[in-house]
Amino acid sequence: MRIVAERDRCIGAGNCVMTAPEVFDQGEDGLVTPLVDEADPVDPASVDAARRAVDRCPATALRAVED
Amino acid sequence: MTEVSEIPLHMRRAQFDPISELGEVRDSAGVCPVVTPFGVPAHLVSRYDDVREVLSDSARFSTADRRALTPPDAAGPTEEEYARARVGNLLSYDPPEHTRLRRMLTPEFTMRRMRALEPRIVDIVNAALDDVERAGKPADLVSTFALPVPSLVICELLGVPYADRADFQRRTADQLDASQPPQRRLALQQASRAYMATLVERARRDPGEDILGMLVREHGDDVSAEELVGIASLLLLAGHETTANMLGLGTLALLRHPDQLARVRDDPASVEPAVEELLRWLSIVHAGIPRTATTEVTIAGSTIAAGEHVVLALPGANRDPALVDDPDHLDITREPTGHVAFGHGLHHCLGAPLARLELRIAYPSLLRRFPGLALAVPYEQIAFRPYSVIHGLQALPVTW
Numbered sequence: 449m450r451i452v453a454e455r456d457r458c459i460g461a462g463n464c465v466m467t468a469p470e471v472f473d474q475g476e477d478g479l480v481t482p483l484v485d486e487a488d489p490v491d492p493a494s495v496d497a498a499r500r501a502v503d504r505c506p507a508t509a510l511r512a513v514e515d
Numbered sequence: 516m517t518e519v520s521e522i523p524l525h526m527r528r529a530q531f532d533p534i535s536e537l538g539e540v541r542d543s544a545g546v547c548p549v550v551t552p553f554g555v556p557a558h559l560v561s562r563y564d565d566v567r568e569v570l571s572d573s574a575r576f577s578t579a580d581r582r583a584l585t586p587p588d589a590a591g592p593t594e595e596e597y598a599r600a601r602v603g604n605l606l607s608y609d610p611p612e613h614t615r616l617r618r619m620l621t622p623e624f625t626m627r628r629m630r631a632l633e634p635r636i637v638d639i640v641n642a643a644l645d646d647v648e649r650a651g652k653p654a655d656l657v658s659t660f661a662l663p664v665p666s667l668v669i670c671e672l673l674g675v676p677y678a679d680r681a682d683f684q685r686r687t688a689d690q691l692d693a694s695q696p697p698q699r700r701l702a703l704q705q706a707s708r709a710y711m712a713t714l715v716e717r718a719r720r721d722p723g724e725d726i727l728g729m730l731v732r733e734h735g736d737d738v739s740a741e742e743l744v745g746i747a748s749l750l751l752l753a754g755h756e757t758t759a760n761m762l763g764l765g766t767l768a769l770l771r772h773p774d775q776l777a778r779v780r781d782d783p784a785s786v787e788p789a790v791e792e793l794l795r796w797l798s799i800v801h802a803g804i805p806r807t808a809t810t811e812v813t814i815a816g817s818t819i820a821a822g823e824h825v826v827l828a829l830p831g832a833n834r835d836p837a838l839v840d841d842p843d844h845l846d847i848t849r850e851p852t853g854h855v856a857f858g859h860g861l862h863h864c865l866g867a868p869l870a871r872l873e874l875r876i877a878y879p880s881l882l883r884r885f886p887g888l889a890l891a892v893p894y895e896q897i898a899f900r901p902y903s904v905i906h907g908l909q910a911l912p913v914t915w
Contacts, residue, residue: 459861460621462868478621504853506863508571 449490450513451498453480457509467504468497480509489515523549525559525828526693526801528906530899531768532843533798533830537561541831545815549826552693552904554586557805557824558817561831563838563855565815569806569825570860576825578862579609580807583824592701600704603745606804606862613861616746619734620865623672623726629868632672633876639667640877644884653891656881656911661762662755664877668869669754673747674725675714683707687752694902708744711751715743726750750866757799758870760900760907762877765793767897767911768845769878770890775847780882789847790874795838795854796845798830799906803858829855885915 451471460478464471471494475481484490490498502510524547527534540547541561549559560566569576581597601607605616622628647659654660666684670677689695690703714727719740722728727747730738738746769776778785806825811818819825833854834842857864864870882888890897891912898909 459617459863460624461857461863461865462624462626463863465626466868466871474625474627476622477618478623478625500853506571506857506859507861 449495449498450486450488450515451482451484451490451502452486452511452513453482454509454511455479457507459507459509461506463504463506464501464510467501468494470494471498472501522693522901523552523559523826525549525561525826525831526552526902526904528899528901531764531797533828533834537828537831538834541828541835544817546817551583551805551824551826552902553584553697555583555805555824557583557826558814558819559826559828560814561828561835562815563832563835566827566829566832566855567859569814569827570803570855570858570862573609573613573861575809575812576806577609577809578606578804578806580822580824581607582822583805583807586697592697596701600701600708601745603739603742603747604749605746605865606749610861616738616742617861617865619730619738620726620746620750623729624865624868626868629872632869633872635671636668636873636876637880640664640873640880643667644880648884652914653912654914656766656913657759657763657908658910660877660881661766661911662759664762665758665870665873666755668758668873669751672726672869673750673754674718674723674727675747675751679710683710683751684755686710687756688903690752691756691904692900692902693904704748707748707752711744711748712740715740715747718743753864754866754869756905757864757866758873760799760905761793761797761870761874763908763911764797764799764906765874765878766881766888766913767890767908768793768797769882770888770913771894772845775845776882778847779878780886783879785847786875786879788849788851790871790878791851791854792845792847792849793874794856795833795852797906798833798854798856800829800856800858801904801906802826802829803862827855829858885913887915889914 458479473481502512545562547559643660643664647654666680686703686707690700718727718731722731779789808819808823810821839852857867891914900907
C-alpha cells in the first residue's frame with residue numbers, strides 16, 4: 449500500500465501525525481509531509497495506522513493506493 | 516428565558532448522554548426537522564456516516580450563509596450587523612476565503628509546536644493545582660481549575676492579558692447561551708470585538724512573540740484589522756470554552772467511573788486513549804455551525820432543498836453503533852475511534868492538537884495531586900448547563 453497526500457487540500461489538523469507518526473509529519477507551514485515517498489510502499493507494520501489516518505483525515509487530503 | 520421544552524433535540528441531555536429521542540431518530544429516519552437555538556428551521560442529521568458526508572462537502576454545504584444563524588422574521592439585529600460581527604470568523608467562510616485565513620494559522624498548531632509548548636502547560640497546570648490546594652477544600656473545580664488552565668494557555672498563546680479574563684469569560688459564556696436574546700448576544704459579540712480591536716491595534720504598533728504578533732509580522736499586508744479581530748476573537752472563545760468544559764465534565768465522568776479514573780491516574784499509557792474516549796462520549800459541542808445546502812441534496816433518503824439548513828448532531832454521530840460497539844458505554848480502554856468531537860471537513864477544529872495536549876496533561880495531574888478526589892455534594896445536585904451551545908457544568912464542587 450502506498451500513500452498519496454494532496455497538500456492543496458490539507459488543513460493542518462494534524463490527525464495523521466497523531467495517528468501514524470511513522471508515516472506522516474507536518475512542514476513548517478503545518479501542512480502534511482509524508483515520510484514515505486508516494487512511489488514507495490508503506491512499511492507493513494505501519495499499514496493499519498496509515499489506513500486509519502487516511503480514513504480520519506478531515507480534509508480528505510490522503511489516499512491509500514493498493515497496487 | 517427559553518423554556519426547557521424549547522431546547523432543540525440535539526442540545527438536550529440526560530446529564531452526560533444525548534436524550535434517547537436522538538438515538539431513535541438515528542435508528543429510524545436518520546434525519547428529522549429541528550429548530551435551531553437561534554430560531555432557524557433546519558434538518559437534523561444524526562448518523563455518523565451522514566454527519567461526516569455533510570461536513571466534508573463544503574461545495575454542497577456552505578457555512579457562509581448568514582440565514583443559517585438568523586431567524587427569517589427577526590425583528591432584532593440587521594443582516595449588516597450580523598455580517599460585521601462575523602468578519603474574520605473562520606467558521607463563516609467557505610473556500611477559497613477560508614483557506615486563505617486558515618493557512619495563516621496552521622503553523623501555530625503543529626504537533627511540533629505542541630511538543631514545544633508542553634513544559635509551559637505543565638507549569639500552568641501545576642500552578643493552578645497549587646492554588647486549589649492552598650485555598651483548601653471544598654473547591655469548585657470549574658472556577659479554580661477547568662476554566663483558568665485553558666484561559667491562561669490561550670491568553671499566552673494569543674497575546675491577551677490574563678488580567679482581563681473575568682470580562683471576556685463572562686462575555687463568551689453568555690454569547691454561547693441560547694437563552695439570551697439575539698440582541699444581547701450580538702451586543703456581547705460586538706463588545707468582544709471592540710475589546711479585541713484594542714489588542715490588535717497594539718499588536719500592529721508593536722508585534723510581540725504571540726499569535727497576534729506573528730499574524731501582524733508575517734501577514735500584515737494580506738489581512739485587515741477587522742479580519743484579525745475576528746480571527747483572534749474566535750481563537751479566544753474557542754480556546755477556553757471548549758477545553759474548560761471538557762475538563763470539568765470529563766473529571767465528573769471519571770468520578771462516576773472510579774475504576775477508569777484509577778487507570779488514568781496510575782497508568783500513563785492509558786491517558787491518550789482515555790482523552791479520545793472522553794471526547795467521543797461527552798461530545799461537548801452539540802453541533803458544529805449549521806450548514807446551508809447550495810443545491811438539492813439527499814441525505815439518508817431525505818431531500819434537502821437548496822437554501823435549506825442542516826444541523827449536525829455530533830453526539831448522535833459519536834454514539835452511533837456504526838462507529839463503535841456499545842457506544843453509550845464509556846470505556847477508556849477502547850482503541851481510539853474516528854470520532855467527530857472536533858468536527859470533520861475543512862472546519863475541523865484548528866486547536867484540536869492544543870486541546871488534546873491540555874487534556875492529556877491536566878486530567879492525570881489533577882488526579883495524582885488529589886488521589887482522594889470526590890464530589891463535595893451528592894451527584895444529583897451537580898448543575899449542568901442546559902442552554903449553552905457547548906455542554907458543560909455550572910460548577911463542580913469537590914473535596915479530597
